[in-house]
Amino acid sequence: MIRSETKLRVRYGETDQMGYAYYGVYAQYYEVGRVEALRLLGFSYKEIEARGILMPVVDYSISYKKPAFYDDEITVVTYIREMPKGVKLPFEYECFNLNGELLNSGKVVLVYINKSTNKVTAIPSWLEDALKPFFSPK
Amino acid sequence: MIRSETKLRVRYGETDQMGYAYYGVYAQYYEVGRVEALRLLGFSYKEIEARGILMPVVDYSISYKKPAFYDDEITVVTYIREMPKGVKLPFEYECFNLNGELLNSGKVVLVYINKSTNKVTAIPSWLEDALKPFFSPK
Amino acid sequence: MIRSETKLRVRYGETDQMGYAYYGVYAQYYEVGRVEALRLLGFSYKEIEARGILMPVVDYSISYKKPAFYDDEITVVTYIREMPKGVKLPFEYECFNLNGELLNSGKVVLVYINKSTNKVTAIPSWLEDALKPFFSPK
Amino acid sequence: MIRSETKLRVRYGETDQMGYAYYGVYAQYYEVGRVEALRLLGFSYKEIEARGILMPVVDYSISYKKPAFYDDEITVVTYIREMPKGVKLPFEYECFNLNGELLNSGKVVLVYINKSTNKVTAIPSWLEDALKPFFSPK
Numbered sequence: 001m002i003r004s005e006t007k008l009r010v011r012y013g014e015t016d017q018m019g020y021a022y023y024g025v026y027a028q029y030y031e032v033g034r035v036e037a038l039r040l041l042g043f044s045y046k047e048i049e050a051r052g053i054l055m056p057v058v059d060y061s062i063s064y065k066k067p068a069f070y071d072d073e074i075t076v077v078t079y080i081r082e083m084p085k086g087v088k089l090p091f092e093y094e095c096f097n098l099n100g101e102l103l104n105s106g107k108v109v110l111v112y113i114n115k116s117t118n119k120v121t122a123i124p125s126w127l128e129d130a131l132k133p134f135f136s137p138k
Numbered sequence: 139m140i141r142s143e144t145k146l147r148v149r150y151g152e153t154d155q156m157g158y159a160y161y162g163v164y165a166q167y168y169e170v171g172r173v174e175a176l177r178l179l180g181f182s183y184k185e186i187e188a189r190g191i192l193m194p195v196v197d198y199s200i201s202y203k204k205p206a207f208y209d210d211e212i213t214v215v216t217y218i219r220e221m222p223k224g225v226k227l228p229f230e231y232e233c234f235n236l237n238g239e240l241l242n243s244g245k246v247v248l249v250y251i252n253k254s255t256n257k258v259t260a261i262p263s264w265l266e267d268a269l270k271p272f273f274s275p276k
Numbered sequence: 277m278i279r280s281e282t283k284l285r286v287r288y289g290e291t292d293q294m295g296y297a298y299y300g301v302y303a304q305y306y307e308v309g310r311v312e313a314l315r316l317l318g319f320s321y322k323e324i325e326a327r328g329i330l331m332p333v334v335d336y337s338i339s340y341k342k343p344a345f346y347d348d349e350i351t352v353v354t355y356i357r358e359m360p361k362g363v364k365l366p367f368e369y370e371c372f373n374l375n376g377e378l379l380n381s382g383k384v385v386l387v388y389i390n391k392s393t394n395k396v397t398a399i400p401s402w403l404e405d406a407l408k409p410f411f412s413p414k
Numbered sequence: 415m416i417r418s419e420t421k422l423r424v425r426y427g428e429t430d431q432m433g434y435a436y437y438g439v440y441a442q443y444y445e446v447g448r449v450e451a452l453r454l455l456g457f458s459y460k461e462i463e464a465r466g467i468l469m470p471v472v473d474y475s476i477s478y479k480k481p482a483f484y485d486d487e488i489t490v491v492t493y494i495r496e497m498p499k500g501v502k503l504p505f506e507y508e509c510f511n512l513n514g515e516l517l518n519s520g521k522v523v524l525v526y527i528n529k530s531t532n533k534v535t536a537i538p539s540w541l542e543d544a545l546k547p548f549f550s551p552k
Contacts, residue, residue: 012449012459013298013442017187017291017346023195024165024289028427031162035426035485045426046485049155057161061199070293071449071460150311150321151304151436155429155484162427166289173288173347183288184347208431209311209322293463299471300445303438325431333437337475 002080002134004037010072020067021074026095027060030108033078034091041130053124054113055089062106066097073098083135087111087120140218140272142175148210158205159212164233165198168246171216172229179268191262192251193227200244204235211236221273225249225258278356278410280313286348296343297350302371303336306384309354310367317406329400330389331365338382342373349374359411363387363396416494416548418451424486434481435488440509441474444522447492448505455544467538468527469503476520480511487512497549501525501534 008029016022035045048055068074079092089110095103114121123131146167154160173183186193206212217230227248233241252259261269284305292298311321324331344350355368365386371379390397399407422443430436449459462469482488493506503524509517528535537545 009446011442012292012445013300015293016288017293017295018192018194019293020194022165022289023198024162024169027160027162027165028425031426032423044485054156056156056158056202056205058202059200060161060202062197064194064196064198067194071458147308149304150307150430151438153431154426155431155433157431160427166287169288170285182347209320294468294470296470298441299474300438300441303436303441307438330432332432332434332478332481334478335476336437336478338473340470340472340474343470 001082002037002040002078002131004033004040004078006033006036006076006078008032008074008076010068010070010074012070015070018067019069021069021072023064026062026104026106029074029076029095030060030062030078030091030093030106033076033093034108034110037078037080037091041127043130048127049115051124051126052115053121053127054115055110056113057108058088058111059107059109062093062104064104066101066103068095068097068103074103080131080134083131084123087122089123139220140175140178140216140269142171142178142216144171144174144214144216146170146212146214148206148208148212150208153208156205157207159207159210161202164200164242164244167212167214167233168198168200168216168229168231168244171214171231172246172248175216175218175229179265181268186265187253189262189264190253191259191265192253193248194251195246196226196249197245197247200231200242202242204239204241206233206235206241212241218269218272221269222261225260227261277358278313278316278354278407280309280316280354282309282312282352282354284308284350284352286344286346286350288346291346294343295345297345297348299340302338302380302382305350305352305371306336306338306354306367306369306382309352309369310384310386313354313356313367317403319406324403325391327400327402328391329397329403330391331386332389333384334364334387335383335385338369338380340380342377342379344371344373344379350379356407356410359407360399363398365399415496416451416454416492416545418447418454418492420447420450420490420492422446422488422490424482424484424488426484429484432481433483435483435486437478440476440518440520443488443490443509444474444476444492444505444507444520447490447507448522448524451492451494451505455541457544462541463529465538465540466529467535467541468529469524470527471522472502472525473521473523476507476518478518480515480517482509482511482517488517494545494548497545498537501536503537
């Protein structure tokens with residue numbers, strides 16, 4: 001399993017007039033979470049794009065339990081729970097506030113796009129190789 | 139059934155370096171869509187809040203089929219498919235580009251919060267009354 | 277002079293916990309305004325980029341007089357007041373609410389970047405030709 | 415003088431199709447910068463609002479020298495250069511990338527609004543007292 005934690009602070013511009021962190025802002029928080037999870041593999045998402053692979057989102061779902069408020073420090077926990085198969089890379093998420101309360105949980109599925117053909121492609125071997133050690137049987 | 143159509147144009151600031159409308163921007167597009175759907179009932183979301191009801195999102199899911207690009211005109215089709223029951227108000231969505239291609243489809247579920255108690259509440263009678271005619275048996 | 281009017285409605289996600297349209301959102305509103313102003317010339321900003329010219333912002337200033345609120349309809353008035361000279365294209369702005377109150381005024385200066393060299397360049401002749409008729413002496 | 419440094423990483427959703435951090439995103443970066451500058455005074459902006467003072471922006475200007483790119487770590491340096499006088503609190507800014515290159519510099523002026531009267535007010539004495547030590551003659 002891959003598990004990473006990222007801390008983010010809710011910006012004023014991310015709140016709405018309810019005083020909540022806007023429901024749409026978690027797409028960015030989750031994106032920051034998965035970028036940090038990928039960094040554990042030894043390369044950044046920036047390098048992945050530089051190697052000719054784009055990874056757009058094909059599915060995104062989120063369940064909101066509690067709101068976050070301005071200036072709250074949020075912990076985004078990002079998981080890749082299983083060795084990804086086929087053309088999809090699924091991430092799972094949980095966001096917590098400083099009291100340890102679960103704010104929301106969600107899932108984001110990416111696909112691999114070959115930048116030169118603009119088509120969905122199998123997982124690149126270098127990405128597969130980097131992922132494998134995290135899911136090896138002990 | 140309630141069905142409304144809203145047109146939006148992808149702003150430059152809504153694109154990302156893939157050249158796509160960022161996956162997170164549809165939370166705003168869907169929000170604009172449901173505001174326009176509610177306007178068909180005879181009042182704005184602004185008035186709903188003024189009457190003491192907040193309607194935060196508790197569930198949001200979206201499946202992306204095709205990207206939208208800068209300056210594309212997007213049609214957001216918003217549905218309330220059934221007379222809502224209990225404390226939840228579910229909206230369904232489809233986004234199309236000018237070629238009529240389905241870009242994404244999704245679902246957003248709101249709850250009613252009583253602003254003074256800050257607790258989930260049943261649907262206000264004035265909202266229920268406004269909704270009913272759209273779901274009456276013919 | 278070039279003068280264009282664009283109407284925008286303040287989205288929920290654009291408000292902050294003061295209940296104002298967030299001060300940062302006007303960068304997007306102004307961008308939408310200048311895209312519409314350029315459309316008066318007979319081409320979109322999208323086509324300008326397709327012709328190999330990027331136009332990033334080098335200066336941006338805004339003075340806020342009154343806030344805009346959720347669901348307010350805002351009129352963005354965009355001006356190119358003089359035939360642009362040299363490598364810069366300056367836009368001026370005024371935003372009004374439905375009561376005709378001035379919300380803010382500002383200025384944005386763009387430069388022309390040659391996409392292939394990534395360097396600042398003189399105004400392309402086709403853009404100069406499209407602009408000239410708006411500033412011809414009568 | 416008050417001087418604070420804040421580090422931010424450019425998020426994917428903050429880029430635009432030029433591959434730059436969108437020009438509008440610096441309003442948020444500067445906001446984060448001044449929140450951290452105020453924290454040096456011993457209270458958060460959140461507490462300032464809780465004490466009944468809102469501080470909306472009345473003037474904002476920024477000059478862009480170089481773009482920031484996805485995943486770049488940006489240092490936002492925030493200054494209050496002089497003991498503020500009257501009803502305005504001016505902040506100055508510089509943003510740098512990891513190579514120490516100046517990306518942009520700017521200025522944001524806030525005013526104090528009394529939340530209960532919704533009118534511009536003089537600097538609250540507790541804020542003035544917290545600021546003074548930073549500007550005392552040696």
